[in-house]
Amino acid sequence: MLQCTDVERERRNGVKRWRLATFNLESLDDRLPGADDFADRVAVLRPQLQRLRADILCLQEINAHTTEGKHGPRSPTGLDRLLDGTPYAGYHRVVSLNRGGQRPADRHNLVILSRFPIIAHGQVWHDLVPPPTILPVTADPPFVQAQAVEWDRPLLHADIDLGHGRVLHVINVHLRAPRAAWLPGQKTENGRWRSVAGWAEGFYLAAVKRAGQALEGRLLVEHIFDAKAEAWVAVCGDFNSDDREAPIRTLRGDEEDTGNGHLAPRVLVPLERGIPESQRFSVVHHGQRVMLDHILVSRPLLGCLTACAVHNEALGDELVSPAAIWGSPDSFHAPLVAEFA
Structure with a gap:
């Protein structure tokens, strides 16, 4: 693991080469039933x-537990055990918080780990897009008024100092x-409809939630570009959609969709x-290979990709x-990694 002096030297001189990755660890938890496994x-x-x-x-689906009674702080103990003895254990860390913003949720937190200094961070959860209100028509008993449809999780973002005034804006989704x-x-x-x-x-309703999260992510990206048009931006994570579906199209903002070439830099x-297309999949779903995990980057950052x-x-x-293997220890998502110079 690099010593602090090495990291500081890289920060001052500018990082020459660095790697960015995303991985859904699928309910990483050391206290689930069968925790001995x-x-x-x-x-x-x-x-x-x-x-x-x-x-x-960028990590997804990190569970956390209280450490001081039912209402005490929560800690991702499973992640700590997983990272123990690796360089990641010494990285700077940002963890998403529950709806009240007080502590991590018990399930499916987002985590950003960085070898380089994190100079700012936060989360977005209906800060840019209010919950839409919908009156369900099949609920029993029926609702008498429209209900707010909230997203299940926030977006987690961090600004990372790469040196020489270069800041990487990372959004974990x-x-x-x-x-x-x-x-x-x-x-x-028994859970049947x-x-x-x-x-x-x-x-x-699930599609509304997913589309709303994607819209909020795009608006966060717009705020970054408004502050600096040439910003280095990376949106990483489990999008639960391929790049032809609406959520990815919303986040990409292709000029073919806007019809405006002046917006191409965004x-x-x-x-x-x-x-290669034969290798382009992060999930196998009933024999079908699909790319559900992505790293989306801004044009200036794309120019550094190696x-x-x-x-x-x-x-x-x-x-x-899961049906064939009892207690499989794997994640059924593949990690994605990119290197920049």
Whole structure:
């Protein structure tokens, strides 16, 4: 691990080469039922993290636990155990907070780790986009007034000092999965939907959440560009969509969609486009290879790109493998890493 003097020297002189990665660790938790098997997760996941050799690492689905009674502070103990003995243990760290902004949530937190100084950070959760109000039509009993539809998680962002006045703006995202949202009276005790209509409305509500998160992410990017048009911006994480679907299109802001060539400098570019199509997948879903994890970067940052890779050689099928393997320690997302110079 680099000594503080080495990091400070790089910061002053300007970083010559650095690596940015994203990885959904899928409910990383050392206190779930069967926690005795957490050592298996460490044995599988730690080499994957070490292989990334990331200087900046965005993680999703990090669980946390109270350390001082029911209402005390929460700590990501599983992550601490996973990183122990690796260079990442000494990195600067930012963790997302619950809706009240007081402490991490119990499930599915976002984490940014950085070898370089973090000079500012925060989260966005309905700060730029208010919750839309929708009157569900299949709820039982029915609602008498429209309900606020809030996102499940915030967006986590950090400004990282790379030296020579170069600041990297990193946004870590985990968009809502395309699974139907819960509706009162529409699911049985064993989790089955009572009607196709109820499932369809739940699926619609999930799409609203995911689209709203993407819009809030794009507005955050716009604020960064408003402050500095040539900003180095990277939006990383589990988008639960490929680059042709609405959430990624919302975040990209392609000139083909805006119809305005003057807005082209504000486009975000998916880095996996440089990976051969046969290798371009981060999830296997019932035999279908899909790219759901992405790193989107601004044009100035794209000019510094030297390589991009997705580590999917050992990736299992997220539907088939859990049914065939009891207590699989793997993540069913592959990490994505990019190198810049």
